[in-house]
Amino acid sequence: MKITVFSGSHKGREGNTLIMVEEFLKGAEEAGAETENIFLIEKNIGYCKGKFECWLKTPGMCTMRDDMDDLLPAFMASDIAVFACPVYFDNVPAVMKNFIDRLAPVLLPHFEEDERGEYRHAKRYEKFPKIAVISNAGLPGQTNFEVESLFFRRLARTFHTELVAEIYREEGEIFRGKSNIILKPLLGKYKKLLRCAGREIVENQKLSEKVVRELEKQIVPASLYIKFGNEEWDRLCEQNRVD
C-alpha cells in the first residue's frame, strides 16, 4: 500500500503538523506501507487559471508546466492520499487549497448525478486514492475543525472516493512544548496513538472508534493552555519586537 502525505503547513519542516505526520507514518510503515511526505511549500505550484484548459486543450493535464507535473501522478498513484495541514482562519492554508485546485485534471467536464441526488463532475479515471486528513489548530476546541471536516467530506465526494480518516489536534501549539517536563509524557502518549492510527489505516483502511475517541481528547485543560499560551505570547512579543 502506498500512502502519500501532502503536507500543507506554510512552515514546512518546522511545523507542528509534521510531528503528527511523522508519528502517523511510523505506524503505517510498521504495518508495511510504503510512505512519502511531500512538503507543498517547497514546490513550485502555480494558481489554477480557471480556464478549464486541463479539460479542453490537454485533457487530463494542466497547460502550465510546474511541479504539479510530478505531484498529480503522485496523488493518483497513492492508495491513500493524506492532506496534512494546520487550520488557517477555520480553513485549509492557501498552499493546500492551491494544490487541491490543481487536481482538477483528474475529473471530466461532464456533470452527473451522484447516489445522493447531488451533482458533480464525472471521473476521468476508474480508481481514485482514498483520502485522509491530519490537521492541527492553535486554539482549544474541536469546533476549530468544523469547516475542514465538511470541506474534506465534500472533497471526497467530488473526487469519487472515501474519506477514511480525520485526525484533528486542537491546542496544536502544544507540540512546541515537547521538552516541557509535564507535557513530554502527555505528548508521548498522543504520539503513540498517532502510530496506532497509522497502523490501523493500513490494516483496516479505517480508524477504530476507540482510537478516534482517544485522539480527540484534550491534552491539557483549555484554561491552562490559554493561561500558559498568553504568557508565552507576552514573552515572544517582548523578545521579537523590532523598535
Ligand SMILES: Cc1cc2nc3c(=O)[nH]c(=O)nc-3n(C[C@H](O)[C@H](O)[C@H](O)COP(=O)(O)O)c2cc1C
Ligand atoms: C494565518 C493564520 C491563521 C490561523 N487561524 C487559526 C484558526 O482559525 N484557528 C486556530 O485554532 N488556529 C489558527 N491558527 C494557528 C495554527 O493553526 C497553529 O499555529 C498551528 O499549530 C500551526 O501548525 P504548523 O506549525 O504546522 O504550521 C492560524 C495561524 C495562522 C498563521
